[in-house]
Amino acid sequence: MSLNNKVACPMDCYDACQAEIIDENIKGSKEHETTNGKLCINFANLLKEENLKNSIFKQKQISLKESLDILVDKLKNTKPEKTLFYKGSGNIGVMQNATKNFFTQYGSTLTKGSLCDGGGGTGIEIGRGNVVNPPLQKLLDADIIVVWGRNFSVTSSHLYNLVKDKTFVTIDPVCTDIAKKSKIYMQINPKTDHELALLFTRFAYMQDLEDNEFIEEFGSGADWFFDVARNRPIVSYESTTGVPLTLVNDFFDLIEGKSVAIMLGLGVQKYFEGAQITRCIDSFAAYMGYHKKEAGGVWYLSDSAFGYKNQFETKGTNKKVSIPTVDFGSYDLVFIQGANPVVSAPNTQKVIDGLKKSFVVYFGTTLNETCEYADLIIPSSSFLSKKDVRLSYGHELKSISHVVKLKDENTISEYEITSFLIEEFNLEKLKTEDEVISYYENHKPILKDFDTFEFIEDIDIEPLYKEKKDDNFYYITGKSKNSLNSQFAKDDFVYLHSSTNFKNDDVVRVSSKYGNANFIVKIDDNIKSNCAFFFTGNKYANYLTPALEDEVSNSAMYQEVLVQIELS
Ligand SMILES: Nc1nc2c(c(=O)[nH]1)N[C@H]1C(S)=C(S)[C@@H](COP(=O)(O)OP(=O)(O)OC[C@H]3O[C@@H](n4cnc5c(=O)[nH]c(N)nc54)[C@H](O)[C@@H]3O)O[C@H]1N2
Ligand SMILES: Nc1nc2c(c(=O)[nH]1)N[C@H]1C(S)=C(S)[C@@H](COP(=O)(O)OP(=O)(O)OC[C@H]3O[C@@H](n4cnc5c(=O)[nH]c(N)nc54)[C@H](O)[C@@H]3O)O[C@H]1N2
Ligand code: SF4
Ligand SMILES: [Mo]
Secondary structure, eight states, X not given: OOTTOEEEOOSSOTXXXXXXXXXXXXXXXXXXXXXXXXXXXXXXXXXXXXOOOSEEETTEEEOHHHHHHHHHHHHHTSOGGGEEEEEOSXXXXXXXXXXXXXXXXXXXXXXXXXXXXXXXXXXXXXXXSSOXXXXXXXXXXXXXEEEESOOHHHXXXXXXXXXXXXXEEEEOSBOOHHHHTOSEEEOOOTTOHHHHHHHHHHHHHHTTOSOHXXXXXXXXXXXXXXXHHHTSOHHHHHHHHOOOHHHHHHHHHHHTTSOEEEEEOGGGGOSTTHHHHHHHHHHHHHHTTGGGSSSOEEEOSOOTTTTOOOTTOOOOOOOEEEGGGOOGGGOSEEEEESOOHHHHSSOHHHHHHHHHHSEEEEEESSOOGGGGGOSEEEEBOOGGGSOEEEOOSSSSOOEEEOOOSOOOTTOBOHHHHHHHHHHHTTOOOXXXXXXXXXXXXXXXXXXXXXXOEEOOOOOOOOOHHHHOOTTEEEEXXXXXXXXXXXXXXXXXXXEEOGGGOOOTTOEEEEEETTEEEEEEEEEOTTBOTTEEEEETTOTTGGGSSOOOBOSSSSBBOTTSOEEEEEEO
């Protein structure tokens, strides 16, 4: 067996699997603990993808060299600050960051913030100083797993497989697969998770379950936090969260004396105050002392690069715009890499209107919806043909990618295109590819545990239920098993509960204050009756969402919206 037969799954996913080529077949690595010999359906889909093999300019095929010349020419004739560098997460290997080095040196406008986990991450960081997950072993050793706003068995199927025989509790407006396998399922109303965390804190106090040792040694502001929790009559939480108090009682019976892991996901934080909501949950966990127990803890999407030094970092005074609010139309040239903003960014109509006004360069592996608005398309080489390292936001293991397939000659990797542009513009060269790879491969970050935990002391969250009228629905989205964000399987339905009186195949117009679109209805009683559910990657779902940022982290807040539904 060759030593260089390893490939990392490049996709944006908690699991960060390691694969290897054995006798021309690609298999999940057995010695990689989370991969455990298996890959998923999306990996199979990725291998089947029809990759771009040629450059395209104004709908005509051209050579790679011609496309790079057009790009250079355009960049030379545009004011740097009137160009925008926009990178998505189609591939999250570390080598994807090379291009930003060039665009920073060149002087482009860059983006800041996140379309993904930014709000929640900021909330956790304010409390603990960083967003680092506990070691995997503490999950394996936990007795109870609380899945909170996360589609655990779908979005991190490998992590789930390692713990699938444990006892689960799920908190989600959708009765997901993991909810069905759970001992306790709380079908919560959207954007009320902070209230549930406060209610839990009240119960913990009443039952003397708080961890006073933790609070004394590490905590700051626990009394204030508890005061906030105490401020409301207990029964009032029942009607706002939609979670019966009897279930909360059952929950405390279940967790008493047990080690608890909270697997927190994106669901709780897709809101204006997503950081505060997440911090409330993390504060409840701290109240119970979960962060410092031998087993258990709180897992979120960790900062996978924590403790690493970005090997492509370069200083610049570039202007930065908040990613959810980007106005593509205000740039003369937009360079989009590994992203599909026409489907994935908030407010599709605004994205399309903007792209139409700009010269759009798309640098990616496949044709996607955004390519319809691209003037120039440059094909990026397949992940099988570029060296890379994958860090993970789900666990501490990393995966390595060697070149296992000769690249298509008219494609170019992120590292190569960056080196080419740097040369053309006479800028400072990158470290060699091998230097960068070996740094990430060999560096072991020091993951120091926190010394102080700052409880959230003031909570100022405007609930959606206040604004919600009888004919409004909460808008919620979640990942699908058969797609990776906007890649692979397409599902453009709206999923509704049967009590809504809509029927399968009804064509409905769904509208919000930000836009509207038509959808075909699928009735699904797993969806809470006051919610309209769409899979992430639904081509029309982001016509309804606000191109606005959350309160602290320049992050998208896809679910800060109510919708109305009528037969079309
Ligand atoms: N198969 C597959 N795996 C993936 C992806 C994929 O597209 N497909 N995408 C990857 C990416 S980019 C990411 S960021 C991760 C994200 O993975 P997850 O963290 O699992 O995120 P989501 O699927 O967006 O949402 C999780 C759950 O939150 C619920 N939810 C919605 N609103 C609320 C709420 O207000 N409160 C609560 N408690 N729950 C709520 C939804 O119903 C959903 O079940 O998954 C990664 N893994
Ligand atoms: N309404 C709503 N919208 C959401 C979400 C939601 O929950 N609800 N989820 C959000 C989340 S969590 C995320 S992470 C974003 C994701 O949003 P994006 O980052 O835009 O991801 P995708 O839409 O999957 O597009 C990725 C593209 O990358 C390209 N690609 C793949 N591999 C490579 C490569 O090696 N090199 C290059 N150059 N390109 C490559 C693929 O062709 C693909 O079209 O979407 C967000 N959008
Ligand atoms: S589970 Fe995630 S990391 Fe593993 S192969 Fe599938 S997409 Fe890739
Ligand atoms: Mo994401």
